[in-house]
Amino acid sequence: MFLLEHDAKTLLAAHGAAMPAGALLESLDFDTATLPAPPWMIKAQIPVGGRGKAGLIRTANSADELRAHARDILGKVHKGMTVRSCRVETRVGGADETYLSFMLDPVSAGVRIMVAAQGGVEIETLAATEGAVRNEVAMPRLHDLNACWARLTAGFAPHVAAAINSAGPALARAFLEGELSLLEINPLFVHKDGTWTAGDAKVVTNDDAIYRQPVLRALLEQRAAAYPEAYRKHRHGCDYVVVDPDGEIGLLTTGAGLSMMLIDELRATGLKPYNFLDVRTSGLRGDATRLVNVIEWIAEGKRVRVLLVNIFAGITDLKEFAQLLVEALARIPHIKLPVVARLVGTNLEAARDFLATHGIPVSTELGVALEHVRRKLA
Secondary structure, eight states: EEEEEHHHHHHHHHHHOOOOOOEEOOOOOOOGGGGSSSSSEEEEOSSSOOOOTTTOEEEEESHHHHHHHHHHTTTEETTTTOOOOOEEEEEOSSSSEEEEEEETTTTTTTEEEEEEOOOSSSSSHHHHTTTSSSSEEEOOSHHHHTTTHHHTTTTSSSSHHHHHHHHHHHHHHHEEEETTTEEEEEEEEEESSOOOEOOOOOOEEEGGGGGGGGHHHHHHTTTTTGHHHHHHHHHHSSEEEEOOOOOOOOEEEEHEEEEEEEHHHHHHOOOOOEEEEEGGGGGGSSSSSHHHHHHHHTTOEEEEEEEEEEEEESSSSSSHHHHHHHHHHHHOOTTOOEEEEEEEETTTTHHHHHHTTTTOEEEEEHHHHHHHHHHHHH
């Protein structure tokens, strides 16, 4: 999960990292008394880069200036992302901008540390200059990571070396304890006395570790609207992603690979799938609630006109699934989507006979199922 900057800083601050005081602004209806001390930075909260160059990070010295910037930034679209909130934080002045990051390195099964004595918006250009960005790979143990700092900061200005040698161990601990995949601080503000502050924070979490991370779980519960896909996986135990807001076919599928293949097949034949879904077949047993949830999510698609069920069942009895599907549809009578099913697996014939009595066509061949879908869309 790619955290928005505000949430990344909230998470890192919980691990003891130094951050500018900040608050989240989600509308123009705010009281400056709830904000940190001015002067401020106001920063659009979207999970993509290039905010500064796009004019989505600004400074403000007064409440009127802050409100004007917020009015201009909220609702803006950048790289396909709509700005729905801003972080307002106390501006850091008189500091050098440096760079520090940690990233899992799958080739070595280690952690790649990267540092630069100069950071900021031009870090990508700087990275092309030989030696400007230093990096080292170490095993994912705090002792091994901390053994790198003296080498990585050799020759830096004393106050910069002191700051990175202080920030490095603190952020390394946060990286390991939080089971993160990426932690990037750019800029890492370095003050003349060798202290430091994280000016920006990019964090990618490991979703499979959320159950071990109480701070991250609490953050996800509080900010569910900002991370609907991760929250659904955490809360409902399945992966659900809208792949085309204008899609016409809702997909009720099992298996990530099978779901992606189905999306490719539909697109190749000119059809428009709405969503990706990976519900483990074991999650389609005993209770219709998960099916109710999935169908309600799919029905949120304004152009969805048919529900295509694609289930390959090994341990799941298809007759039981068919009964749960019919029960789920009965529990949400306001959703009138026609249903087409392609089923393969245990107790297929019983499932086919049961669904036929409820007007749901069943086939084992995808091509036949897609013909049924086209007729429903005609």
